[in-house]
Amino acid sequence: MTLAANGRKTRIVILGGGFGGVYTARHLEKLLRRRKDVEIILVSRDNFVLMTPLLFEICSGTLDVRHCSFPIRAFLRTTRFGEATVQGIDLERRIVHLAAPEQKGELSYDQLVLALGAMTNLTMISGSEHAFTFKTLADALVLRNYLIERMERADVEQDPGRKRRLLTFVIIGGGLVGVELLGELTAFMDGIAPLYKHVNRDEIRFILLQAGGRIMPEIDPKLADYGARVLRRRPGTEIRTGAFVRSIEPGRVHLPEETIEAETIVLAAGIVPSPVVAALPVEKDKHGHIIVDGAMRCKSHPEVWALGDCAFVPAPDGRPYPNLAQHALREAKVLARNIHAVLNGKEPMPFIYDTMGMMGSLGHGKAFGQLLKMRVYGVLAWFVRRSYYLLQMPGWGRRLRIMIDWTFALLFRPDIVKISLDSERALLVRLAASGSVPASAPATGEAAPGKTLLPDVLEHKST
Numbered sequence: 001m002t003l004a005a006n007g008r009k010t011r012i013v014i015l016g017g018g019f020g021g022v023y024t025a026r027h028l029e030k031l032l033r034r035r036k037d038v039e040i041i042l043v044s045r046d047n048f049v050l051m052t053p054l055l056f057e058i059c060s061g062t063l064d065v066r067h068c069s070f071p072i073r074a075f076l077r078t079t080r081f082g083e084a085t086v087q088g089i090d091l092e093r094r095i096v097h098l099a100a101p102e103q104k105g106e107l108s109y110d111q112l113v114l115a116l117g118a119m120t121n122l123t124m125i126s127g128s129e130h131a132f133t134f135k136t137l138a139d140a141l142v143l144r145n146y147l148i149e150r151m152e153r154a155d156v157e158q159d160p161g162r163k164r165r166l167l168t169f170v171i172i173g174g175g176l177v178g179v180e181l182l183g184e185l186t187a188f189m190d191g192i193a194p195l196y197k198h199v200n201r202d203e204i205r206f207i208l209l210q211a212g213g214r215i216m217p218e219i220d221p222k223l224a225d226y227g228a229r230v231l232r233r234r235p236g237t238e239i240r241t242g243a244f245v246r247s248i249e250p251g252r253v254h255l256p257e258e259t260i261e262a263e264t265i266v267l268a269a270g271i272v273p274s275p276v277v278a279a280l281p282v283e284k285d286k287h288g289h290i291i292v293d294g295a296m297r298c299k300s301h302p303e304v305w306a307l308g309d310c311a312f313v314p315a316p317d318g319r320p321y322p323n324l325a326q327h328a329l330r331e332a333k334v335l336a337r338n339i340h341a342v343l344n345g346k347e348p349m350p351f352i353y354d355t356m357g358m359m360g361s362l363g364h365g366k367a368f369g370q371l372l373k374m375r376v377y378g379v380l381a382w383f384v385r386r387s388y389y390l391l392q393m394p395g396w397g398r399r400l401r402i403m404i405d406w407t408f409a410l411l412f413r414p415d416i417v418k419i420s421l422d423s424e425r426a427l428l429v430r431l432a433a434s435g436s437v438p439a440s441a442p443a444t445g446e447a448a449p450g451k452t453l454l455p456d457v458l459e460h461k462s463t
């Protein structure tokens with residue numbers, strides 16, 4: 001038994017419940033199952049792991065909200081899980097500062113694993129706060145609601161200029177995420193447009209703005225060309241390369257020689273590590289990633305490890321591995337082995353990995369992918385991609401639910417039900433704020449006397 005200096009168990013604290021953090025915990029559980037003197041604690045702000053490659057399908061409603069994630073507690077066996085926000089880390093005292101609703105606390109550690117991921121870079125383009133982000137489950141839900149609301153409003157809008165703005169959707173960033181989102185949303189609009197009798201599908205515009213010379217610079221150029229060809233054939237879809245966005249303001253995207261008016265602007269143009277990582281006094285690269293050695297150990301603090309999107313993990317050629325789920329998953333395995341080695345007084349090993357390939361979806365049963373050296377396109381790629389992510393999802397219960405969602409999506413039109421998160425109280429407050437009813441009056445659900453509710457709707461629907 002190697003109890004820590006203060007007589008308690010040696011404590012490994014993992015921060016972040018994404019691919020990197022949760023799989024590190026899972027591998028450590030296996031490696032340390034006989035070690036009663038070591039405890040593993042994982043802290044994350046949500047109690048689930050988000051399967052980000054499936055997030056696009058939350059936006060279109062193809063998948064039920066919960067089916068693109070899995071619960072951390074059910075996935076881990078001996079790790080203690082705490083749902084809390086990491087507010088800061090004191091590297092000298094080896095303490096993590098945590099906050100949960102109405103609670104604050106400190107957690108000491110002997111070994112610390114940083115797997116806090118990244119967030120959308122809001123500092124690159126001025127006015128980025130006016131754009132939607134696409135990183136979390138809430139991002140996908142909020143965007144879905146907003147898109148459907150634009151369609152509802154466009155259906156009753158009489159002013160052509162205003163209707164055009166409602167029906168123009170701009171995605172900034174032509175990397176894999178921006179392109180996959182474009183593919184899913186164009187397919188979604190094809191499916192739902194017939195439900196809006198006063199919106200013609202040709203009136204709906206999608207504009208993808210990519211600063212670089214080609215879309216999806218992270219993948220093989222032939223696959224990127226295929227993606228661009230497929231998407232350009234969709235009605236109202238424009239892909240612009242060499243398009244530098246200067247700034248964003250509500251309802252407007254400013255390019256050097258043009259302003260695009262659009263009510264929906266999504267920013268998918270790069271990520272930066274979280275503010276907690278940014279505040280750490282350790283060596284970082286110019287994007288703010290923690291620079292670790294090949295074994296994922298922090299150079300100045302050997303008891304601190306980092307992996308995934310918050311880390312600069314060097315490949316043997318010195319360049320960083322890309323920030324991808326497939327890398328975070330594999331880094332987790334090596335990192336767990338390294339902590340195990342260090343606890344046993346052995347040397348940690350470097351992480352070395354050659355990517356197995358990349359895949360992306362374009363909606364409408366089309367995808368593209370590179371599997372080792374082989375390129376796959378169209379329905380075959382779509383099938384391979386779906387099968388791969390299905391098998392990545394732990395547990396047959398979850399897999400079965402996903403398969404049912406996918407089967408229904410093949411058979412029926414996309415759903416336009418919004419996920420309203422307004423409580424009855426919130427609805428009352430909003431009604432009172434609009435001046436329709438006094439704050440204290442109960443809402444009756446009827447329009448004020450002498451006024452009709454949305455006259456345009458009534459006019460259209462009664463004909």
Ligand SMILES: Cc1cc2nc3c(=O)[nH]c(=O)nc-3n(C[C@H](O)[C@H](O)[C@H](O)COP(=O)(O)OP(=O)(O)OC[C@H]3O[C@@H](n4cnc5c(N)ncnc54)[C@H](O)[C@@H]3O)c2cc1C
Pocket residue numbers: 015016017018019020021043044045046048052053054055056084085086087115116117118134135177274276307308309310323324325326327328359
């Ligand atoms: C829409 C989308 C699609 C993607 N598609 C693919 C794909 O097809 N293939 C691929 O390989 N990669 C894909 N990626 C990238 C992939 O998701 C990331 O590379 C991967 O998730 C990185 O894992 P991670 O563990 O480092 O971070 P994450 O998975 O982001 O996990 C970080 C965790 O830390 C938690 N956290 C952050 N800050 C705090 C805090 N202060 N307190 C408490 N908890 C905190 C977060 O809630 C989260 O649970 C995609 C990303 C997105 C956004």
